[in-house]
Amino acid sequence: MSAAPEGPGAPVIGEGAQVGADVRLGAFVVVHPGTVIGDGCEVQDHAVLGKPPRVAPHSRSAGSGPLEPLVLESGV
Numbered sequence: 001m002s003a004a005p006e007g008p009g010a011p012v013i014g015e016g017a018q019v020g021a022d023v024r025l026g027a028f029v030v031v032h033p034g035t036v037i038g039d040g041c042e043v044q045d046h047a048v049l050g051k052p053p054r055v056a057p058h059s060r061s062a063g064s065g066p067l068e069p070l071v072l073e074s075g076v
Contacts, residue, residue: 020074038074
């Protein structure tokens with residue numbers, strides 16, 4: 001990963017997230033655990049990656065189980 005800004009606005013990377021080489025993360029980016037970001041990706045300011053959705057109990061997808069982690073291929 002390229003040098004990320006530090007201090008206020010620094011990206012927050014969850015435990016177990018994988019960040020490839022030469023990835024650029026903007027200010028206030030949040031990367032949730034299990035997310036994979038491939039080499040050379042650029043993530044703009046204020047992006048939230050890999051956040052699990054909340055599903056209402058009456059939703060048709062409520063019983064479908066957890067989703068696979070987010071994977072961004074190289075160069076996205």
